[in-house]
Amino acid sequence: LRVAKKVRQLTADYHVPLIIDDDIQLAHEIDAEGVHFGQKDGDIINNIQLAGNLAVGVSVSNDSQYKRIENIKGIDYIGIGPVFATVSKADANPEIGVEGLKYLTSKSKWPSVAIGGISETNLSSVLSTGVNGAAVISMISQSANISATLKYWRSLHL
The missing domain is CATH 3.20.20.70 (Aldolase class I)
Incomplete structure (x- = not known):
């Protein structure tokens, strides 16, 4: 948490958005701009709901992964x-x-x-x-x- 807060301060000082990988709670706690999820990081719809006002990113590597998310709102x-x-x-x-x-x-x-x-x-x-x-x-x-x-x-x- 201490390191994350220091990174948050640096990104704020330089006006760089901070996206946290796969940790919604940490993203909220340090006021990050967003959170990013991979294909194995749980249910994407549930993650989007938990993310609230955070920007949400999702990883894709192929057509089938893209098709899996293409109709999901909130990405x-x-x-x-x-x-x-x-x-x-x-x-x-x-x-x-x-x-x-x-x-x-x-x-x-x-x-x-x-x-x-x-x-x-x-x-x-x-x-x-x-x-x-x-x-x-x-x-x-x-x-x-x-x-x-x-x-x-x-x-x-x-």
């Missing part, structure tokens, strides 16, 4: 991926590639955010799919020069 965006192989999530689905991302992005009625294995070298191909944004972990956490990586990321205006 604000979808996370699509993993686009590429990722070391950040041990139980990640198989990578869908740029074509899979492009397909699900074109199908989506919600804003879409790409995730999974995204780096400075493949980011332009990800953004060329029409996706609304990208989420990264390793691109920053594994960077040899985090400051330069963050400056690059901010220059994209995502």
Whole structure:
């Protein structure tokens, strides 16, 4: 909780929305802007109700997962991926590639955010799919020069 509150303060200071992964109670407690759920994170309709006024995101990796959520009200965006192989999530689905991302992005009625294995070298191909944004972990956490990586990321205006 202490770390989450510090992160909340940092994101507020820099006017960056904070989305908490799969923890509705924590998201409410620290006044995060939203909460994100994967396919294995419980009943999505119940989670949306518990989220209340928080923005809600849901991960999809394929057509059947998209079809499972396409008529659910209360979803604000979808996370699509993993686009590429990722070391950040041990139980990640198989990578869908740029074509899979492009397909699900074109199908989506919600804003879409790409995730999974995204780096400075493949980011332009990800953004060329029409996706609304990208989420990264390793691109920053594994960077040899985090400051330069963050400056690059901010220059994209995502």
